[in-house]
Amino acid sequence: MRIGRNVFIVTQTGPEVMPITDDVQLPTYEELDVQEINISHPVMKASAMHFGKYCDKVSKEFMLCRIEERDPRKCIPEGKAVTSCGLDFYRQVKQNCRNELEKLSKCMEWTDYDLKFWYCRKEQGLYDQCMSEKMGIDRPPFGYFTQVRVHDTARPQPSPTAPEFKDRTIGLPEDFPVEESKYGWRHWWFF
Amino acid sequence: MSSATANGFKQEMPPKGGYADINFARVVPQKLFKNWSLMTMHIVMIAYGTYYMKRRKRYMGKLAVERFDHYNAIEPLIQAERDRAYLRHMRYNREVERELMKEVPDWKVGTLWGHPVYSTLPEGALPDVNVNEWFAHRHYKQQEDFFLPDKWT
Numbered sequence: 001m002r003i004g005r006n007v008f009i010v011t012q013t014g015p016e017v018m019p020i021t022d023d024v025q026l027p028t029y030e031e032l033d034v035q036e037i038n039i040s041h042p043v044m045k046a047s048a049m050h051f052g053k054y055c056d057k058v059s060k061e062f063m064l065c066r067i068e069e070r071d072p073r074k075c076i077p078e079g080k081a082v083t084s085c086g087l088d089f090y091r092q093v094k095q096n097c098r099n100e101l102e103k104l105s106k107c108m109e110w111t112d113y114d115l116k117f118w119y120c121r122k123e124q125g126l127y128d129q130c131m132s133e134k135m136g137i138d139r140p141p142f143g144y145f146t147q148v149r150v151h152d153t154a155r156p157q158p159s160p161t162a163p164e165f166k167d168r169t170i171g172l173p174e175d176f177p178v179e180e181s182k183y184g185w186r187h188w189w190f191f
Numbered sequence: 192m193s194s195a196t197a198n199g200f201k202q203e204m205p206p207k208g209g210y211a212d213i214n215f216a217r218v219v220p221q222k223l224f225k226n227w228s229l230m231t232m233h234i235v236m237i238a239y240g241t242y243y244m245k246r247r248k249r250y251m252g253k254l255a256v257e258r259f260d261h262y263n264a265i266e267p268l269i270q271a272e273r274d275r276a277y278l279r280h281m282r283y284n285r286e287v288e289r290e291l292m293k294e295v296p297d298w299k300v301g302t303l304w305g306h307p308v309y310s311t312l313p314e315g316a317l318p319d320v321n322v323n324e325w326f327a328h329r330h331y332k333q334q335e336d337f338f339l340p341d342k343w344t
Contacts, residue, residue, distance in 0.1 A: 021307070083271055
């Protein structure tokens with residue numbers, strides 16, 4: 001269970017209060033209503049590499065924003081861009097390579113608990129061929145998404161938010177007298 | 192042999208000629224292979240086993256990389272949807288709290304009788320929410336599902 005910082009405890013057990021006040025700006029329901037992708041996980045996983053290549057820029061933008069800002073409210077437009085790019089991609093796939101993708105996802109779902117591809121190489125080959133012929137998207141190299149990817153943005157990097165404490169310790173002045181210790185290290189194996 | 196008594200009761204007696212002898216001689220196991228051939232077989236099995244294990248481990252590593260590849264490619268899609276659901280749920284919780292504590296005097300929404308929960312957060316920052324508060328207005332099974340998603344309930 002996560003433990004919040006500086007929880008105010010009244011009794012010994014401590015009541016758990018929802019800390020979202022009226023001062024916290026939350027987006028409205030209308031702002032968050034967006035056409036979502038109505039596709040199941042095996043299908044998404046089967047078409048993941050090609051989707052990753054098609055929506056590479058938008059995905060990287062969104063993930064970078066999320067990691068830097070550490071606030072989901074500030075990355076809503078980028079998230080919407082990712083979802084709409086995904087919708088574009090899947091609409092095109094539906095027109096061109098629907099059967100191959102369906103066969104591959106069914107094979108994956110029914111042969112492995114972890115959705116691995118190790119019994120579905122034939123279907124995977126057919127799907128890759130269809131994608132490269134009809135949509136022109138080649139599969140990215142093996143291990144592309146597991147390595148570090150660099151992204152250039154126009155968005156400025158946010159400044160770090162650390163609280164400034166009013167009663168900071170002053171610290172020692174520079175010309176404070178420093179004496180050498182009388183008995184050295186006090187260990188018999190050091191000098 | 193039965194010896195009938197006056198009541199017609201049959202007592203169990205040893206067979207005619209008595210019981211057979213108990214065999215307590217030592218049973219030596221059969222030597223199927225010779226000593227040196229057994230040793231070489233062991234060494235060959237170990238050698239082949241290490242070779243096979245190395246190859247298999249490398250293959251499973253590649254499968255794991257493939258699996259993570261596919262997951263990382265999809266992660267932005269899933270994360271965007273999840274963020275939106277998170278913010279929606281946050282707003283829902285705040286509204287429910289406001290409605291519940293409507294008639295309670297001296298209650299400010301999001302604070303403990305007017306006192307804020309966090310003291311050093313910058314203004315307008317999104318605070319951490321405890322899991323119990325998050326699922327406070329939902330069935331406990333949804334909170335369980337958050338921690339143990341593959342339960343058979």
